[in-house]
Amino acid sequence: MTRLPGPRTTFAARVRDVANRLSLRYGRPRRSPHRTDPLGNLILTILSQNTTDGNRDRAFAALMGRFPTFPLLGAASSRSVEEAIRVGGLARAKAKAILAALSRIHRERGEYSLDFLAGMPLAEARDYLTSFSGVGVKTANVVLLFSFGKEAFPVDTHILRVTKRLGWVSPSADLSRAALLLEPQVPRGESMPLHINLIRLGREICSPRKPLCPECPLLPVCPEGQRRTGVRRSPTG
Numbered sequence: 001m002t003r004l005p006g007p008r009t010t011f012a013a014r015v016r017d018v019a020n021r022l023s024l025r026y027g028r029p030r031r032s033p034h035r036t037d038p039l040g041n042l043i044l045t046i047l048s049q050n051t052t053d054g055n056r057d058r059a060f061a062a063l064m065g066r067f068p069t070f071p072l073l074g075a076a077s078s079r080s081v082e083e084a085i086r087v088g089g090l091a092r093a094k095a096k097a098i099l100a101a102l103s104r105i106h107r108e109r110g111e112y113s114l115d116f117l118a119g120m121p122l123a124e125a126r127d128y129l130t131s132f133s134g135v136g137v138k139t140a141n142v143v144l145l146f147s148f149g150k151e152a153f154p155v156d157t158h159i160l161r162v163t164k165r166l167g168w169v170s171p172s173a174d175l176s177r178a179a180l181l182l183e184p185q186v187p188r189g190e191s192m193p194l195h196i197n198l199i200r201l202g203r204e205i206c207s208p209r210k211p212l213c214p215e216c217p218l219l220p221v222c223p224e225g226q227r228r229t230g231v232r233r234s235p236t237g
């Protein structure tokens, strides 16, 4: 049984409580193996913009099939990269972003690698990644969390919707603002499980149009769910 945080509970304690509730429902997800190489992860995350996970993975597989090493990819023409990733949509913009990132990394570091970010503080590493065209806070945070294990907290559209309904971020907050606001509130070691479990909740239960509030493990602590169902928070959740 999960205890509800009291009325004077801090924001961080509310975040921990939600993380615990989601872990009880979904378990503690492990890091996905294909998300470990930082530069491959950056490319994968650029490919994930405005498309499904399936099309992102198909585009990534096609790209790596055609250009199996980063030097080969870095030397490729924009048109050939565009052709390889067409299945993921926005191919021209994504090809441009990928090639610009590879070119700059090689020019500045003398190799195709982002490993140097491991020793950089989180905010500095994020500033470096977001200085690339086509790389926003969400993309940077995915790389920093999944490839380096830093305590970054990527916020996607599912997490934004759920956290707005929980009252954690303002209704007008965008992905970047929500990520930077939530990051310091997430307990150490919870960024990855909370990120993955909130996305799962958003996909399976807290959908945009018809959230299944009566089935939701967060109903006892969710103002929006209680408004929709008329159920008031219970003493034990």
Ligand code: SF4
Pocket (backbone or CB within 6 Å): 162, 165, 166, 205, 206, 207, 211, 212, 213, 216, 217, 218, 219, 222, 223, 224, 225, 226
């Ligand atoms: Fe979403 Fe309803 Fe759960 Fe709140 S209680 S997080 S609105 S599904």
